[in-house]
């Protein structure tokens with residue numbers, strides 16, 4: 001269960017953005033909608049422990065995340081939250097497999113190559129495990145981002161505009177992979193987007209005004 005209670009934030013010299021309360025049950029899939037500048041990225045950063053809001057509480061599975069020390073919060077994030085950005089942020093000098101091992105090590109988890117293979121196979125890119133990011137297509141790279149996000153079986157999977165840089169075919173594939181992976185890993189899924197192609201796939205929506 002994830003909950004957002006009485007949360008608001010303002011950046012210096014800017015008007016305060018208020019976020020209505022939100023309760024997300026385990027395994028639910030949500031779309032986060034809002035016009036450009038309404039605060040979607042801000043809210044995702046608050047939900048993922050990257051940005052402490054000026055006011056309010058964020059609970060993830062009984063843990064008030066902003067009550068944790070920054071070291072504990074980093075570790076909590078690595079183990080419990082998987083993030084997929086608009087464009088993949090992979091380490092170019094490491095292979096695909098090494099990028100995933102790095103995500104295990106950031107979370108202070110032991111290297112688990114069986115899990116690396118399992119995730120790459122479920123995403124249809126096991127044959128790329130020894131390739132470098134520069135050798136993959138955009139669609140394949142976005143699959144690696146999903147692999148990296150789910151490698152540690154997070155409770156919460158967050159995607160920020162995951163399809164906006166992809167063509168129709170890849171956008172549909174990435175969306176169904178996200179939904180499938182959140183199901184396989186029993187992760188709650190939150191997708192922020194203004195990509196109209198994504199909207200019909202979700203029944204739960206949280207809208208920023």
Ligand SMILES: Nc1ncnc2c1ncn2[C@@H]1O[C@H](COP(=O)(O)OP(=O)(O)OP(=O)(O)O)[C@@H](O)[C@H]1O
Pocket residue numbers: 011012014034035036037038039040041042043
């Ligand atoms: N680091 C920052 N410092 C100051 N103001 C910021 C910062 N980040 C965001 N803002 C402001 O906060 C508001 C919300 O921004 P945010 O990026 O969360 O919106 P968004 O809904 O994700 O927009 P978009 O869809 O265009 O990415 C905007 O007015 C933006 O200018």
